[in-house]
Amino acid sequence: TRENFEEYMDDDLNTAKAKQALLSLAGEVNSRGEASDKVGDTLRELSMVLGIDVRPDVNSREASMAELLSDLRDNAREREDYEASDFIRDELERLGFEVEDSEEGSRWF
Incomplete structure (x- = not known):
């Protein structure tokens, strides 16, 4: 969750655990299907904090x-x-x- 991610980042920038929180969010996006827009937006936003661009490539x-x-x-x-x-x-x-x-x-x- 966002709260877990923020907690891990506040814990001396614990990026390893923050990445685990992102993986958990990604699993939630995959399991919810189309109902996951808000979770997907959160995943993209938090990923960018770590410099991970998860937006689809634009051809x-x-x-x-x-x-x-x-x-x-x-x-x-x-x-x-x-x-x-x-x-x-x-x-x-x-x-x-x-x-x-x-x-x-x-x-x-």
Whole structure:
């Protein structure tokens, strides 16, 4: 659990036990199937603390598509077409990308 992970990290950065907590979370994700979104998000977040990137690889075709959609979304935002912008954002998220907005534009990951 998150609590176990945090306890182990607070215990003089006991990364060996923290990794065991991550493996336990991974088992929980696998056993819950689709109902594991929240647990999966927690697993990804805590893994990144240890420098372990468990996000699925994005192939170049998916990256190109996400970049195109992001550019279209930036264009819609510039035109103040927020309905189109929101639709594109929802589609990017449906495809598994996270979208972050800033004054310079959007970025996805």
